[in-house]
Amino acid sequence: MTYATVMVSLALDRSNEACLQVAGELAERFEAAIVGVAAAQFAPPLYFTDGAEGQRLIEEGEASVKRRLAGLEAQFRAATKNRGGHGEWRSALDFPARFVLAHARCADVVVSGGQSPAVSDAFALASPTDLVMQLGRPLLVVPDRVNWLDLRSVLVAWKDTAEARRAVADALPMLRKARDVTVVGIPEQGDDRSSVMAGVTDVAAWLARHGATATARVSEAARNEPAAVQLEKAAADVGAGLIVAGAYGHSRFRELILGGVTRHLLTQSTRCVLLSH
Secondary structure: OOOOEEEEEOOOOOOOHHHHHHHHHHHHHHOOEEEEEEEEOOOOOOOOOOHHHHHHHHHHHHHHHHHHHHHHHHHHHHHHOOOOOOEEEEEEEOOHHHHHHHHHHHOOEEEEEOOOOOOOOOOOOOOHHHHOOOOOOOEEEEOOOOOOOOOOEEEEEEOOOHHHHHHHHHHHHHHHHOOEEEEEEOOOOOOOHHHHHHHHHHHHHHHHHOOOOEEEEEOOOOOOOOHHHHHHHHHHHHOOOEEEEEOOEOOOOOOOOEOHHHHHHHHOOOOEEEEEO
């Protein structure tokens, strides 16, 4: 398995430098095609008008959005010139999340900027919160503070679920290129520590058979400590530049109500995170 196509989702009104840098690195490492995507909608003002004046405001607003999308295309082409294989740009006047979700069908991995603590503008950007549970592809989230894809040490956050298994499989091309991989299990209330250790040992052995050398460990923190805190400590202990994890929701009916660990990984600003659902 490899990454043949890397997609990078760009946003209006925020920095895209970090995710462009990481997407370009991925395309270079895997000699992959790179596809840039962006979409936005004109958001009418709260107090609007109708008739000819309303139509004029809509046309001016949409023209402004088109100019800004053209600026993103120029930024994408400048940042990815001579990086990886074929480069392609896709954009539209559309809701960003809907547009990215539709076009993710052409990619092996999607790169996105991190989730801002502030409320995201659904008219101007596809936030990772909007994407992660519906994408059907691994999502590589790149915080603004990150300026390269650091694969010297990778942490796999293991939980014996379908989402975690999918995340490890989706991350395999990166894990093969990593210098050190640590598979860490975080026991929950009632878990038997030896069973958790057996699980992470199996995952490390599976990775070894696929060409990625990994070590297995179980969190030593107190079990009453939140899983997100334990995971952050484990990542700091090994100096992880990338965390690989399954993405979880609290409800099958409303999967965008994210679990605490998933939400933490989307909003932390220290390291890249690859999430699969």
